[in-house]
Amino acid sequence: MQQLSTSDQNFTAQFRKLVNARRESDADVALQVTDILREVRARGDAALEEYSMRYDGHALTIDDDWVITPERCKDAYDGLDSELRGALELAADRIRAYHEAQLPPDRDFTDAAGVRQGAIWRPVDAAGLYVPGGRAAYPSSLLMNAIPAKVAGVERLVVTTPTPKGESNPLVLAAAHIAGIDEIWRVGGAQAVAALAYGTDRIEKVDVITGPGNAWVAEAKRQLYGVVGIDMVAGPSEILVIADKDNNPEWIAADLLSQAEHDPTSQSILITDDATFGALVEDCIDLQLATLATSKTAKASWDEHGAIIVVGSLDEAPALANELAAEHVELAVADPEPLLKAIRHAGSVFLGRMTPEAVGDYVAGPNHVLPTGRRARFASGLSVLDFMKRTSFISLDEAALGAIGPAAVALAHAEGLPAHAKSVELRLK
Amino acid sequence: MQQLSTSDQNFTAQFRKLVNARRESDADVALQVTDILREVRARGDAALEEYSMRYDGHALTIDDDWVITPERCKDAYDGLDSELRGALELAADRIRAYHEAQLPPDRDFTDAAGVRQGAIWRPVDAAGLYVPGGRAAYPSSLLMNAIPAKVAGVERLVVTTPTPKGESNPLVLAAAHIAGIDEIWRVGGAQAVAALAYGTDRIEKVDVITGPGNAWVAEAKRQLYGVVGIDMVAGPSEILVIADKDNNPEWIAADLLSQAEHDPTSQSILITDDATFGALVEDCIDLQLATLATSKTAKASWDEHGAIIVVGSLDEAPALANELAAEHVELAVADPEPLLKAIRHAGSVFLGRMTPEAVGDYVAGPNHVLPTGRRARFASGLSVLDFMKRTSFISLDEAALGAIGPAAVALAHAEGLPAHAKSVELRLK
Known part of the structure; x- marks a missing residue:
């Protein structure tokens, strides 16, 4: 497990190393x-x-x-x-x-030029x-x-x-x-x-x-x-917990271990504004590991990939969270809304002290298949959209083709595609 | 160019060969x-x-x-x-x-169990x-x-x-x-x-x-x-035109060539219920090729990959269209709606006689970046969603955790994940 503090002189380099550490490809x-x-x-x-x-x-x-x-x-x-x-x-x-x-929803509308257009979703x-x-x-x-x-x-x-x-x-x-x-x-x-x-x-x-x-x-x-x-390219799984000192350190320790017990390559990171609270969580993790049936896996993950990052203020947390782009982010604070607004990249966010990540794994409702390995920068969790595809459609009558067809002809000629132009020109005659 | 007819004894084998013919990987x-x-x-x-x-x-x-x-x-x-x-x-x-x-749209709602949940789309x-x-x-x-x-x-x-x-x-x-x-x-x-x-x-x-x-x-x-x-894995581009005999064959010929002129690997296919009309279109293609500035590319594509498929009735067309899952599908008939409903797999559909595919390439509005090489079976055209990702969120209070937490504990234990269970149990105490 690594200890980092944003007040350390070489924090940026250490954090960058943490972000890029886990190798996936083989x-x-x-x-x-x-x-x-x-x-x-x-x-x-x-x-x-x-x-x-x-x-x-x-x-x-x-x-x-x-x-x-x-x-x-x-x-x-x-x-x-x-x-x-x-x-x-x-x-x-x-x-x-x-x-x-x-x-x-499907779309089907006709615009001011008389062009009917839209899209149909099908499984x-x-x-x-x-x-x-x-x-x-x-x-x-x-x-x-x-x-x-x-x-x-x-x-x-x-x-x-x-x-x-x-x-x-x-x-x-x-x-x-x-x-x-x-x-x-x-x-x-x-x-x-x-x-x-x-x-x-x-x-x-x-x-x-x-x-x-x-x-x-x-x-x-x-x-x-x-x-x-x-669905997606899957990599090792991760949790980021952002917690102030008013949390029960036992709860936060269990949350971090719930990720660590999945796999030795899992990553659990705590960001807190209180170094003493961070040390308490670390102690609770050691205590819980002593009796956990999955301790072999969880300990390997925590020792190798775990981290506690101490920040001067939780205002610093969203920038770090956005670099990490974690699969799961817990916001264990009294008012999580400002942090939620500032976190741009995360698979799923768990709001407040009474929302342990594990409820999302089983019964909350949203999907637990989420982007891993920093892919929340560009990917989303599994949804019905992964099992559907969209067919767009366009319908013109003579008037609509008269309104927008000449522009298509001009562009087709400019792109050196004369058959494209001809297919419109013939109908405009 | 190949001529096929659904009344041929070996149509199924020929059609299957056409569907699978173009090789992409190298x-x-x-x-x-x-x-x-x-x-x-x-x-x-x-x-x-x-x-x-x-x-x-x-x-x-x-x-x-x-x-x-x-x-x-x-x-x-x-x-x-x-x-x-x-x-x-x-x-x-x-x-x-x-x-x-x-x-x-984003989602944010609280259900009967008191679980707040939703999703936020961000670029x-x-x-x-x-x-x-x-x-x-x-x-x-x-x-x-x-x-x-x-x-x-x-x-x-x-x-x-x-x-x-x-x-x-x-x-x-x-x-x-x-x-x-x-x-x-x-x-x-x-x-x-x-x-x-x-x-x-x-x-x-x-x-x-x-x-x-x-x-x-x-x-x-x-x-x-x-x-x-x-955005997607791109392959060679294609158009499927479904046309009855009441079309101007010159128009349909230009539509087929507008795809063929893109690349020698492009594919243009006509499905018609009238063999005579099919022959007229073929003649018009030869005539237009004689003066087309892009004829070298267009002829290579049409000769190698083009096809005219004669069906007994246009009712047979959707099943063939669904096998082809073409990037572009034109429905050049008086009432395209029944065909549109029956075509499950297509990148974009162009409705009626006055909607040449080329208007969709330039000015109609829907995206012209579409799934190729039969990928309309599972893929969609480019959209704003390709540049966004969804972050789900969950928020529970004590009562909501009391309502759904025990089920999460039961499932976590059954899956052999005790730290998952503990993270919920500690909060339920």
Whole structure:
């Protein structure tokens, strides 16, 4: 963990180093993924069978090895204890409500020149959702990806997920039942992403691929961007907590650790205007780590990437937050509004002392799939828009073409495109 | 040019071949671009100087070699003849009006559980716009890329453009003046895209890169997606014209050629329910090609990629159009509405006999930067959204946390994330 203070002489250099420290790209992964994509494109299901055996110890022999049926998902749902089922349903209902209000309106208007124009939003035909196996198999993540697609109106929603040694997570299957997943394929890794993008004999290709995954999955999505739409290039996750001394340091410590426990590459940063409060939070983190079941991961993340930055005044915080462009930003102060206005780059902001980031991971409603690795400078969280596309339209009658056509002719000639000009001129005659 | 008919026995196979025929990727280009990106990232301006000399014959020696000043753009604007200036101004005004209405609303609401939530749209800090030199230096393209960025509220708008042997296009400079470009750098190719993404001593990096370019530029954008935001992966351009026999075949021929004259890889396809009309259009194309100044390019495109598809009824057209997912679709029929409703995948649709696609290239208002190469299945045309990003926010008080917090705790424990659970539990006590 690093301690920084804006009053240090070399703060700017130290902070710059912190911002740029975490490396994401791995040339080896990129080359391996390129090979896997080429194999799946060329050999389809046969390649999937080989990779599944090699990486997941799962034989894809008979039809039942390939899919998890909706009936099995229903059974998993029925088998949940009622508290968990209620929690999943509450999460799904709240996510659905938030994303339904996100549906974009169509436009259709005629302007003063008589030109009718507008745009129509439509869902993609099919979306593929990657769901990791093992430790990172989160039902909340399935809901956060699948529900916006369903709300968008996607007709075919396909999950691919590895089932290492044949095992799957009943909570994930229950979430798939709630979300109304149409197909679940038991393949994982870059090969699953390739199958979704190119299609195989068994797996029909999709138009958009979303969902979290390891470095191979993320790189496969990056390489296939353009063949299909993808949600975003995912990197390591981060939280920035901006807190004054009037917070309970235990709460803030837990918030920082809730990010750190995700992955050793996660980053948790505290900005405070009180060095003593910062030291208290540090002590609480050490105490909590002593009993935390995920302490190995959380400690690795906190030791390697954690930071406490002491500022002279919280007025200095937004400039630093905008450099960090963090995935999650907590504003643990009595009146967070002025800070919210000044923070330009953040995936999601959590306002006030009673809004721990974790409520956003599960049940608040807004999406928890957010831009990471400083990408909040230009990227947004997942939304229904990721599963839709806009078709613009234009309609002219003779009068409207008479009004704006001559300008098109002049510009087409000036650009050296005579057929463009002719297509308008012929109609103006 | 290919002739197809849905009544042919092997139509499906032929059509499938047409849909999949044009190849885009070129492994050689990808490797060359990877090298260029690495060089610019490592050596900055020195690498730009070498590439500029090698590819554009333009020496970047003194400061004046590097930039085109706003004053020079103003001079170019003042020097335009009044018809062209008026045409550019009309285009800019109409593009601006269309895109201003596209600005997304923020959201801020409190639901029944007392959870305040919403989202704020903000512009990116800086956008880079690639403008090709030479034949494809289109002022219309500069307007279509720059105006949405300005409307979005982007504070720093940077153009990079090659100036082969030092030459630039006065129309493009005039358009830059109208659009209010802040900086113009005289560098081109993949190296310019790299400079925009990574930054150099001279060129400060940007957050989003848009704009058309050759295969190297397109591949550089693709490889840098995730380091910066990009508009889209661009491929060869296309038009699909759906026309009944009551059209003037000359008009339809000009529309098809207006796409073909862009590039030998462009594709123009006519779907008609009347074989005789199709033959008339073909004759008109041959006649027009005889006198067209761009006939070399247009003929290469039409011969290699053009097609006339005869259908039994225009009711068959939407299914074919959805497979093609074309950038531009003209519906040259008396009542285009039923066809518009049935066409799910298209970049932009031009309604009726008096709406040639070329009006959309210049002056209609909607953006002419559209998804190509079948990407209308999942992608949209350029819009203000490409220059903005959304930050969600959540705010809970004690009562709201009491209402939804326990569900978050249950899910966090079920996912094996105890610090997530603790951050909520501590506040619920």
